[in-house]
Structures are given as structure tokens and as C-alpha cells.
Amino acid sequence: MKEGARSPEGSGLFFLGSPTNMLVGGWWRMVKMDKLKLMRTAISLALRGEGRVSPNPMVGAVIYKNGKIVSRGWHHFFGAPHAEIDAIKKAKAPLNGSFMFVNLEPCCHWGKTPPCAPQIAAAGIKKVFVASRDPNPFVNGRGINYLRRKGVSVEVGIASDEARFINRGYFSVFERKKPWVILKEGVSLDGKIATKTGDSKWITGKTARIFAHYLRYVSDIIVVGGRTNRIDKPRLTPYLWMGKTHPLGYPARCVVTKKMPKPGCLENVDNSNRLIFAVSGKRPVKSGIKNSANFEIIRFSNLNNLLGQLARKGYNKVLLEGGGELAGSFFDEGLVDEIFFIYAPVVIGGKKAVSAVSGAGISVLKKAASFKNGSISRIEDNFVFHGLRDVHGNY
Numbered sequence: 001m002k003e004g005a006r007s008p009e010g011s012g013l014f015f016l017g018s019p020t021n022m023l024v025g026g027w028w029r030m031v032k033m034d035k036l037k038l039m040r041t042a043i044s045l046a047l048r049g050e051g052r053v054s055p056n057p058m059v060g061a062v063i064y065k066n067g068k069i070v071s072r073g074w075h076h077f078f079g080a081p082h083a084e085i086d087a088i089k090k091a092k093a094p095l096n097g098s099f100m101f102v103n104l105e106p107c108c109h110w111g112k113t114p115p116c117a118p119q120i121a122a123a124g125i126k127k128v129f130v131a132s133r134d135p136n137p138f139v140n141g142r143g144i145n146y147l148r149r150k151g152v153s154v155e156v157g158i159a160s161d162e163a164r165f166i167n168r169g170y171f172s173v174f175e176r177k178k179p180w181v182i183l184k185e186g187v188s189l190d191g192k193i194a195t196k197t198g199d200s201k202w203i204t205g206k207t208a209r210i211f212a213h214y215l216r217y218v219s220d221i222i223v224v225g226g227r228t229n230r231i232d233k234p235r236l237t238p239y240l241w242m243g244k245t246h247p248l249g250y251p252a253r254c255v256v257t258k259k260m261p262k263p264g265c266l267e268n269v270d271n272s273n274r275l276i277f278a279v280s281g282k283r284p285v286k287s288g289i290k291n292s293a294n295f296e297i298i299r300f301s302n303l304n305n306l307l308g309q310l311a312r313k314g315y316n317k318v319l320l321e322g323g324g325e326l327a328g329s330f331f332d333e334g335l336v337d338e339i340f341f342i343y344a345p346v347v348i349g350g351k352k353a354v355s356a357v358s359g360a361g362i363s364v365l366k367k368a369a370s371f372k373n374g375s376i377s378r379i380e381d382n383f384v385f386h387g388l389r390d391v392h393g394n395y
């Protein structure tokens, strides 16, 4: 099958095992192996690492033998064994002649952990189904070639769109040299994020806010504008979401501002999540605050340049959380990839009330940022619009 193509449902016809197997296991095991379903199982295992593996990708692996799944593995957290090794280690019986389904090409390089491909070959796995190549230049095709050289067949491309989507931040950093940018807005029906006096707590309901914290949890860095930071003093941590912590203290936080931070304006530096002040302009840093393990001041020339710096620091997925100026600037530069607009059933009104998106805006409608694959879901009284910018072909 062509790399990158979707596989049709149940396309794999495999005759598994010997006649004895047929008698022991039932005739149905001989009939077909549903490759798409097995790959989707691998993808759902990968998602168990959500919020804990970045900047690594989420990876899941299924081992299938004699018509059934004999082991399941995933990359649990950053620095932990890779999915394939987790699955191989958990298997209770020899794996010779088995099939592996994994959503990312097995690696063949030494990172924090040893390479997976040699261990797959050594386990006697006969064929590996890979959803997508690993864009990491240390891997990118070499894992597949290694396996083939060792006599393991490899088929690439099953559910590749789904596999790329779950790791869209990871793919974005390698392919576009910038993180994937998600904008989250909690808005009134008339598109306001605060009243004319600046009152903004809270527009959306409690459960919708828990969902917003889930979005924080699965992001690598949360970005806000300087004004929002000064006025709202948001903690920018997923404190409403009860997920296990990330070994590197993700999500980090980033305040994008024109003003150098002054000592005393850093209420939110006092916890373990890293805080970056990104100050526009190139002049050398003079702020009276020293960089530390948890705090850093960086300079940037434009937002694209800022995103490049964040990608190089290991942040694959950026969550923008306001205010309207910041969201507007990202739209003006065409840098928003995905949005979650959470609408509360209220109207705020007022010319001076703060809009969700300001910036320069556009002058003709055909230039409006539009979204594809939009979906609407309901959280209690709130409605969430989720969409991807329609410029993306492949995520």
C-alpha cells in the first residue's frame, strides 16, 4: 500500500497458524486480521501517554499472534521504555511468527533508551505494521530499513492520518519547524471574553473549565499576552485536571509581552512549571531578574520567530489562552492551526467589552480564517466549536 494512504476497513486477509491452531482457536481466527482495527487499538494505547511523553511522540504497540492480541504496550512517560519494548516485555509467550502494530516507525537509534528495531527483530516478530514514518531525522526510514534488512516485513500507512493527528505537534515540529498552535477561547455568544470593566471570571461553566484544563494538560506550553498576565494573573497550570504529572514539568508557561518583567510582577513563577517571558524586540535583556531553571527571559523578532524558538526548546504543542490581542496577532500572521471556542449562553454586549480576537483583522471576507472538519459538542450549557484551519491537508 502507498505510504500515507488510508487502508480500507478489514482489508487484511491472513491465514494464521497451522491447522492445529484452527482446531484449537476456532475457524474464525483463520479468516481475517482486521488491520485497521488493530492499528486503531495501537493508537488508543498511544493516547494513554497523553500529557506525559512530550516532546516525544505518543506511541502504542499491539502484538498479534494466532488470531488474537497477545500483548499491548505504550510509551508511558518521557524517558520510559518505548511502546514496542513495553509490549515485548509484557508478552507471556514467545513472539516468533507474530505481527506487531505500531503507530510510529520503530526507532533504530540510541536516545534515552536503546533502539527498538533490533529488539523487534530479535523477538522473532514476523511483520510490523507501521501507521506512519518517524519524521525524526535520526529515524525517518532507517527503522523500517533496518527491520527489512533483518528479514522482518514492514507495511506502512495503515490509519496514517489518525496516527499523524494524535501526534500533530510532533510532526509539526519536524516538518514545519514550529509547534502546532491551538487557540482556546471561553466566550459569550457575542464573542466577548470580558465585560467593559474587564470582568472575566467566569464566562464559561465549571465543567467547561475542567475541559479547558484538560487542554492545558495535553499541551506542552501555554501562552498568554502580557496584559492578561498582569490583569488576570492566571496560574496557567492544569490544576482542575487530575492527570499524572509530566517528568519535565510540562506544560510550561509563556507570557508574550512588550515590557520587560520587573521583580515583583512574577506571582506565577513560584511553582514547578517553567515560566518563559518572551519579550518582543532584540535589545539585550535588562530586567533585574535572573534566569533560573524555572524562569527564563527570551527575545523574539516576530511570532513566527517565537514559535521557532519554542519548538527548539522542546515544545511541540502550544495552547494560546488569550487575550484578544494575542489571539488577533496570531491570526494576523496566519499561525493558528486549531481552535476550541467554548461558548457560554450569555450575551455581554458593549462596544468596549473585550473581543475574543482583535489584532489588525482582515478587510475582505474572503481572507477570513476558516476552519474545516468543524464539530460542535455540548458541555452542560456551553457549546464547544472545534475546528482545524482548512490550510492543513495532512493532519
Ligand code: AOF
Binding pocket: 056, 057, 058, 059, 060, 074, 075, 079, 080, 081, 082, 083, 084, 104, 105, 106, 107, 110, 111, 112, 113, 114, 116, 134, 136, 139
Ligand atoms: C519508538 N517507540 O514508543 C517512541 C519513539 O530518548 P528516547 O530513547 O525516548 O527516544 C526518543 C525518540 O524515539 C523520539 O524522538 C522518537 O524519534 C522516538 N520515539 N519511537 O519506536 C516509541 N516514543
Ligand code: ZN
Binding pocket: 082, 083, 084, 106, 107, 108, 114, 115, 116, 117
Ligand atoms: Zn523506539
